[in-house]
Amino acid sequence: MVSQILFIAITLAAIALFSYNVKKVIRNIRFGRAVDRSDQPQKRLMTMLKVAFGQTKMFFRPIPAVLHLIVYAGFVIINIEVLEIMIDGIFGTHRVFGGLGILYDVLIGSFEFLALGVWLACAIFLIRRNILKLKRFSGVEMKRWPRSDANYILITEILLMTAFLLLNAADSKLQTMGVGHYTLAGAFPISQFLQDLLPNTEAGLIAIERGCWWFHIIGIFAFLNYLPYSKHFHIIFAFPNTYFSNLEPKGEFTNMQSVTNEVKAMLDPSFTPPEAAPGRFGAKDVNDLTWVNLMNAYTCTECGRCTSVCPANITGKLLSPRKIMMDTRDRMEEVGRSLDKAGKGFDDGKSLIDDYITREEIWACTSCNACTQACPINIDPLAIITDLRRYAVMEESQSPTSISTMLGNIENNGAPWKYSPADRFNWAKED
Amino acid sequence: MSAQLNFEVPTMAEMIAKGEEPEILFWVGCAGSYDERAQKTTRDICKILHHVGLKYAVLGTEESCTGDPAKRAGNEFLFQMQAMTNIEVLNGYNIKKIVTGCPHCFNTIKNEYPGLGGNYEVIHHTQLIQQLIDEGKLKAEGGESFKGKKITYHDPCYLGRGNDVYEAPRKALEALDAQLVEMKRCKTNGLCCGAGGAQMFKEPEKGNKDINIERIEEALETQPQIIAASCPFCMTMLSDGVKMKDQDQNVKVLDIAEITVRANGL
Incomplete structure (x- = not known):
């Protein structure tokens, strides 16, 4: 009875804490400007099913794709087991689904294979990061915390899977010994090999079984509450992120409506622009970006596929699309924290541009879309880079000198070079 | 300069003066107009159009930058100024179909002009060449x-x-x-x-x-x-x-x- 109450209390606390943090995350995303992504619901759903659920873009790199798929399948399917743990925990039952007979054996048996698969995949991931030191996982933005974050996630998953398998091993050993309520239920194709490692005493086995059971479920709750602080948030955000991702051709940049109104008024004096909401042109800080840009930042799992294909980064420039996303998230969280502390309207005097992302980075971009193509969950760093450039050029008139010259040429001659418009057709003339 | 043209390249202004309409407008682009190397490609695209007997025209000196480099550099004002001015010219000539000699012009006119009132069927010159091959007009x-x-x-x-x-x-x-x-x-x-x-x-x-x-x-x-x-x-x-x-x-x-x-x- 005590353990049931304890279990319910822990569960409620975990859910409450998670809801509290998610609310903050949603508030932070709402710092962003409005953008309508409610069109084409069917196409959006298909994109989400294909890209997030089906992980199609992952398979561009087959080895991590297969390993990731195992962890993903393990995560989704082993959750059925968590359902049983929840029921057992609340009602004080033991293996409540055991009555399913052979079906239960199949379920538990397949969970064990998956658990082993997840264990091995995470171990390989750790080796790739820490021993093989794959280039993709390094870079200026991969400081101590992002590296630790990745390792914490992998180690936690290994511990959870170990607990799950040990729990089964102890349980099945107790079952064969015919102890108390440990009635025969489940098949244990993997954990049977762990039985020999366990003690033979009833008390020892029960201690291990209970210990692992509690560790497993508390571990899951702890992991859930770790998500909002971690790159691992993608397990949730991958779905809305792909659903609301850009469906237009990648080459197309948005036309800014605020500019359209002003340009129309300039070209046609009889045009009266609609009352425009005051705001900046482009983005100086996170609240100038759209909520989709900000959701992108929470979704980023820092895998570095974008940076590894970025022509600027490959050739040693400072720009790294992954850093753009990580900076955006860090800045957004900083703004959120200072709002929590100092209340609405507080200005900490910092901004996304300069304090996080430098001019050198944004001007190194070739807008080639390699990063958006490479992202397995349709994150768009280019949209952020473009908005930062818009701010620099339109609000501050700051750009590299040669860019200013090019813009001046277009304005005066209708071409990015200093040629006379009268000579534009000379290519066809005999000389 | 190599490979001069042995035919006249028709401009929209001339076509309209003769009361004719082209099937397709060839949008040359700034590089194609001014860059010496790209001019060769421009003339070659004209040779292809001329060879297959497609009724085409260019804007000549009425063409101006699409605004693409301005937009990518963050100057949305300048882009939209260019776009709206070009759209006015294109719509004035009642243009329906455009082939471009440059992927940047292609992308901008095809994707970014419709929202500003410029709706055309836009193809890149490699797509035109492929179509002409498929139709047997080019071998x-x-x-x-x-x-x-x-x-x-x-x-x-x-x-x-x-x-x-x-x-x-x-x-x-x-x-x-x-x-x-x-x-x-x-x-x-x-x-x-x-x-x-x-x-x-x-x-x-x-x-x-x-x-x-x-x-x-x-x-x-x-x-x-x-x-x-x-x-x-x-x-x-x-x-x-x-x-x-x-x-x-x-x-x-x-x-x-x-x-x-x-x-x-x-």
Whole structure:
């Protein structure tokens, strides 16, 4: 009875804490400007099913794709087991689904294979990061915390899977010994090999079984509450992120409506622009970006596929699309924290541009879309880079000198070079 | 200047004066108009249009920058000024269909003009060439033979990833019976030449290599006789790269329009 109450209390606390943090995350995303992504619901759903659920873009790199798929399948399917743990925990039952007979054996048996698969995949991931030191996982933005974050996630998953398998091993050993309520239920194709490692005493086995059971479920709750602080948030955000991702051709940049109104008024004096909401042109800080840009930042799992294909980064420039996303998230969280502390309207005097992302980075971009193509969950760093450039050029008139010259040429001659418009057709003339 | 035209290139103004309407407008673009290397491609596109008897016209001096480099550089004002002025000219001539000689013009007119009132059917010149081959109007005969020649094709970002056009340029090359060899990074994974996003007009940021060198090294790994391009900016970057690598005697960088013209002896 005590353990049931304890279990319910822990569960409620975990859910409450998670809801509290998610609310903050949603508030932070709402710092962003409005953008309508409610069109084409069917196409959006298909994109989400294909890209997030089906992980199609992952398979561009087959080895991590297969390993990731195992962890993903393990995560989704082993959750059925968590359902049983929840029921057992609340009602004080033991293996409540055991009555399913052979079906239960199949379920538990397949969970064990998956658990082993997840264990091995995470171990390989750790080796790739820490021993093989794959280039993709390094870079200026991969400081101590992002590296630790990745390792914490992998180690936690290994511990959870170990607990799950040990729990089964102890349980099945107790079952064969015919102890108390440990009635025969489940098949244990993997954990049977762990039985020999366990003690033979009833008390020892029960201690291990209970210990692992509690560790497993508390571990899951702890992991859930770790998500909002971690790159691992993608397990949730991958779905809305792909659903609301850009469906237009990648080459197309948005036309800014605020500019359209002003340009129309300039070209046609009889045009009266609609009352425009005051705001900046482009983005100086996170609240100038759209909520989709900000959701992108929470979704980023820092895998570095974008940076590894970025022509600027490959050739040693400072720009790294992954850093753009990580900076955006860090800045957004900083703004959120200072709002929590100092209340609405507080200005900490910092901004996304300069304090996080430098001019050198944004001007190194070739807008080639390699990063958006490479992202397995349709994150768009280019949209952020473009908005930062818009701010620099339109609000501050700051750009590299040669860019200013090019813009001046277009304005005066209708071409990015200093040629006379009268000579534009000379290519066809005999000389 | 090589290969002058032996026919007049019709302008929209002349067509309208004669009471005629073209089937298609050829949007030349700034590079195609002013850049000496790109002018060759421009003339070759005209030769193709003239050869197949397609009724076409150009805007001539009425054409102006689409605004693409301004937009990528963040100057949305200047972009929209250019766009709206161009749209006024295009709509004034009642233009329905446009072929461009540049993927950047193609992308901008096709994707970014509709929201500002410019709705046209826009194709890139490699798509036109592919269509003409499919229709049997263009054959790879009567000119230089490319049979068995090793050609590698560089995907321009704004044609490939930007607009998912990967096949048309390759089909135009396949028609030559040439040996098409792909670079390691091609199609969706193609590496930029380094010119996009207004980089063409500025010095690169500090790094350890120029992007066009990284790309040309990869292209040269395929040991091609020809590197095929379909963008005037890629053309500049790739040609410079080949020169830097002292390979300009062995490897030619040619636009698909130029290759087509040579194969057909136009």
